[in-house]
Amino acid sequence: MDPAFIGLVVIILVALAFDYTNGFHDAANAIAVAVSTKALTPRIALALAAVMNLVGALLSTEVAKTVGAGIIDPPEGNYGLEIVFAGVIGAIVWNMITWWYGLPSSSSHALIGGLVGAALAAAHSVQWMGVFEKVIVPMIVSPLVGFGLGYLFMLTILWAFRGANVARANRGFKTAQIFSSATMALGHGMQDAQKTMGIMTLALYTAGEIDSFEVPFWVVLSAAAAISAGTYAGGFRIMRTMGRRIIQLTPAGGFSAQTVASSVMVTTATVFAVPVSTTHITTTSIMGVGSTRRLSAVRWGVAGNIVVAWVVTLPAAAAVAAGAFYVTNFVVG
Template identity: 80%
Template sequence: MDPLLPALAVIIVVALAFDYTNGFHDAANAIAVAVSTKALTPKVALALAAVMNLVGALISTQVAETVGAGIIEPPTGAEGLEIVFAALVGAIVWNVVTWYLGLPSSSSHALIGGLVGAALAAAHSVQWGGVLGDVVIPMVVSPLVGFGAGYLVMLGLLWAFRGANAHRAHRGFRYAQVVSSATMALGHGMQDAQKTMGIITLALLTAGEIDTFEVPAWVVLAAAIAISAGTYAGGFRIMRTLGRRIIQLTPAGGFAAQSVASGVMVTTATVFAVPVSTTHVITTSIMGVGATRRFSAVRWGVAGGIVMAWVVTLPAAAGVAALAYVVTHAVVG
């Protein structure tokens, strides 16, 4: 038996565990707004999000290839598997910490930070051009697009429905939020499940089980099921932050925020094949929608705490992953 197979099996299990935590950590991204506006009950919203996450995860593997092959040079052998394992540990620890604190941080950037931190601790090559072009720039641009588009779309809806009956308009937007929640979950599946696919495929390549970076069908299915199950498990701590603490949204505002965020995620996954944070995009879309009332309507103190969590996610996950690599290498070696 190949001596690397037991380590590979452990990494696949840990990667799917990360995928599961990603699901319950980011469940709020798809449903918090719809639940807070009473467009959907929590159970129905979670079931819808779980199904659409599954569908989204099965659509393409472009982002998986960016994460698995574009952040660090694909490592080889036992040390390479230690790097992948440490990266997952860093991401999972940060996910659990921010979930416990109720902070909607980015699981995507936690995983990427973990990869970079573990690679640096192992003195392994990091593709800094890929980190800058595929991670840092989209990390800055996508929230700005979310805020600006959220603001403009909400202004357009306010103008278009300025003479409508308020009760009927609210009821109509609650129905529309079922669709926007579904597309939000679809975009989340297209983005976040693919990152786990990329990690597992990187591990398979590192162990010599595959010769080229192509995501096997069983990896796609396993990652899709794991993130869908995690989504159904829910993330009510973060749901309260997104749904109520930033700003109390109307059904129209919820529809606008979700439509903008899902549009950004689907576009970045299919057109640009870059990993963006669903958390960043939906949060800034909510802020943009809220700012159409007046800028003081947004609880900027809460928003500031969220942004701080975003800023520290990459280095924090990298630090935990680096420590995990040192410990793992010492134990295994």
Template identity: 85%
Template sequence: MDAAFVALLVIILVALAFDYTNGFHDAANAIAVAVSTKALTPRVALALAAVMNLVGALLSTEVAKTVGAGIIAPPEGTGGLEIVFAALIGAIAWNLITWWFGLPSSSSHALIGGLVGAALAAAHTVQWMGVVEKVVIPMVVSPLVGFGLGYLFVLAILWTFRRSNVARANRGFRYAQIASSATMALGHGLQDAQKTMGVITLALFTAGEIDDFTVPLWVVLAAALAISAGTYAGGFRIMRTMGRRIIQLTPAGGFSAQTVASGVMVTTATVFAVPVSTTHITTTSIMGVGATRRLSAVRWGVAGNIVVAWIVTLPAAGAMAALAFFLTSAVVG
């Protein structure tokens, strides 16, 4: 067993570890709202999210191709594997830091920041147009879309059911939230599991194990299972922030936020093949729903902390990945 194969095996295991942390870090995206409105218990919600994450991860590989081939130029040889390894270490480190503090930052942007930071540290080519078009623009636009659609969707719901019995309507929306939570988890699998698929495929291509950037079936299955296992492990720290600390949602509001967020996630994954942040979209959808009551109903201090975490994620994960690259190079070289 040569050193290159061992390095590739280590990278695959680290990538799946990142996928696992992504699952428990972002589990709150799919279930926090349903749990906070008592539509589902935490464990039932986590089980539902794990299953639907698995299903979503098996449906497409278009986002995987964008992440693996559209952010940095595919590197070659052992040095290329060091770049991929360092990117994963930087992303995992940032995921764990934000998880510890209960901040719903973006695992997607942590991974992309890691790729860019490691590539820069290695003096490797970064495809800046790809970063701008596939990362920066969606990073700005998708939260605004989530906020605006969340605001409009809940207004439509409230107007449609304005004469309904409140208790009966709330009961119906709690049942509807089971479906919207499942769709949220499906969208999460479509988006976030694919990012790990893209990195593993990039490592396989770099090591010369595959000839073109086609995601192997075993990579799809491994990434899907890892993110589902991580999701079931839970993410209760972030769940409290997403479900209660931003705003206390009603069942109708929770259904609206989840429906909008899942719609944006599925559309961006299947139509545009861009790696958007499920965390950003979910959080701003919740904010949009809350703003229909009154602006003061949203806890803007908490929201501000989350936005700071969003802004910092790309450079912070990149810096950690760059440090990981220098350390890895020192050890290997």
């Protein structure tokens, strides 16, 4: 059997493994708030998130094209497959490290950092303007938008329901959180599953199996299924951080944070086609909502640790991917 074809199959399987780890690593983004407010039980929340991740992944491929063709120049041949393979390995290793320590870092930035690190190790061309415009700028802007909108939306909710019966309002917001959780998972599928689609399509293009950078339907379906399965497997370590350690939210606060975060994710996927971090947006939306109570209500120490993980993710995943490329190139070569 052709070694290049075997290499392609390995990369596809590794990319799907990354997609699976992305599912259980980021599952908490969609459901932690609803679970912490007792709007949903963990298993029901995970099942809902898995289904909606699947639906979201099937809706669009624009982010996939950005990740696959807008970060590094599509490489060619076996050398190119080594770059793609090493990039995905870097992302998986960093995902597992941050999952183990319960840090909600960005799987998106781990994957992008992995691609860049592997390309640099191979002395391959990186589209630095694309990295700046489609990764760095959204990485800075989207959390700020999440925090600001979370703060303003929660203020609006507090004003609109200022005279409502608290117990009745809480019951209503718990019901509303079922829908906001579903929308969160939809946005997660539209963002994160597409990134794996982009990697798989890049591998197919590099191997000469497809002539243009159009995502095949079987790639869409398999990536959607992998992230959905990973989501249902759960992410309870990170769920504790997202749902309780940053701030203990009320049902109204949980609904506000999820509504804001899902709106930002869906908008960036459909309107701007840029890969943003669902983790960043969700965390800062929670922080914005919590700040309406009082700034001291947010556990800024925990939030600070999360921010450190955000900053470190790109270079750390790049470093791991560079190491993986050198090892792969030595073994293959």
